[in-house]
Amino acid sequence: MDQLALPLRLTGHGLVLREWADTDHQAMIDVLDSPEVARNTPVPFPFDPVAYLAMIRRTRAEDGRLHLAITTDGETPLGLAFLAPARAEAGYVIGRAHRGQGLAVRTTRLLTEFGHHTLGLPELRLRIRTDNAPSQGVARAAGYQLVEGEPERLERGGEVAFLEVWRHRSD
16 A cells, blocks of 8 residues: 555644654653553553564554554654554554643544545444543544444453444545
């Protein structure tokens, strides 16, 4: 896909989403190395930036999956934006120190616009834990609708979680 050529930079809503760099190890740890992030996402804890960079580069080559640094200045990572075009799924992680600035909603809107308008995806989905009220609020604010039905049961590391699907359709 030409629109996914490296290095990818998405801009809009006061954000610059960019590729992670080898020099971002400490920023990745600051944003992603937490039990809370691991509880709500597939990001492992404890977090290993070298292994994570290798994984995101591999999955990018395999199926176009994107893991981008969320920045406001094109440099300093404040979080992680995720888009899996093959599964039409998006997601995000905002570093604890950067929450409350509307970054999650703006990131979700930017990923959604990119998915619909650039990649031509008719639908995008967010998978959110049933007990994650802040992310449910982000989904609503970004124009996503809760899909009716039973939540998906997910077991990971001995813990059971239930995930709801939120959907955004292109108009």
